[in-house]
Amino acid sequence: xxxxxxxxxxxxxxxxxxxxxxxxxxxxxLSKVERGVSSPSIAVALKLAKALNAQAxxxxxxxxxxxxxxxxxxxxxxxxxDGASAGAHVPLARHIGQRALLPFLxxxxxxxxxxxxxxHVGEEFIFVVRGRVEVDFGDERQTLDEGDALHFNAQKSHxxxxxxxxxxxxxxxxxxxxx
Numbered sequence: 769x770x771x772x773x774x775x776x777x778x779x780x781x782x783x784x785x786x787x788x789x790x791x792x793x794x795x796x797x798l799s800k801v802e803r804g805v806s807s808p809s810i811a812v813a814l815k816l817a818k819a820l821n822a823q824a825x826x827x828x829x830x831x832x833x834x835x836x837x838x839x840x841x842x843x844x845x846x847x848x849x850d851g852a853s854a855g856a857h858v859p860l861a862r863h864i865g866q867r868a869l870l871p872f873l874x875x876x877x878x879x880x881x882x883x884x885x886x887x888h889v890g891e892e893f894i895f896v897v898r899g900r901v902e903v904d905f906g907d908e909r910q911t912l913d914e915g916d917a918l919h920f921n922a923q924k925s926h927x928x929x930x931x932x933x934x935x936x937x938x939x940x941x942x943x944x945x946x947x
């Protein structure tokens with residue numbers, strides 16, 4: 769995401785301070801994302817994309833935009849899931865024009881730690897591909913096992929963590945009316 773965020777920001781002709789004001793994020797955090805030191809959540813990627821008038825997957829993509837009118841992401845180019853680190857978000861689609869569905873593979877961290885609750889416009893669908901996760905809605909927690917699915921209004925504050933010994937792998941599809 770680092771290179772694409774910097775390129776999109778500079779293409780828009782805005783500074784880190786201006787992007788911080790537009791998104792409500794700190795300049796320090798944005799600088800860390802641009803340098804590849806920090807990996808943003810899907811909710812943060814959606815905020816950045818909206819501020820930069822771009823699609824969220826453009827921030828994660830390492831390839832030029834396709835002209836075919838569809839998106840095919842093979843396993844090898846996106847990286848094998850075995851090597852994904854906790855907290856990683858791997859896009860499963862590339863930019864093909866305006867659309868509202870944003871699919872990702874997500875590898876939740878093992879603890880909530882300093883993880884803030886996230887919320888964003890639209891809906892979210894989570895399918896547990898591998899492992900076990902806990903979804904914290906603040907007033908309620910749900911534990912999802914391999915094969916379980918959860919669909920919810922993404923404006924409901926939420927956060928995720930892996931609770932199995934193995935790193936959990938989730939298919940997360942975000943439907944954003946702001947996409």
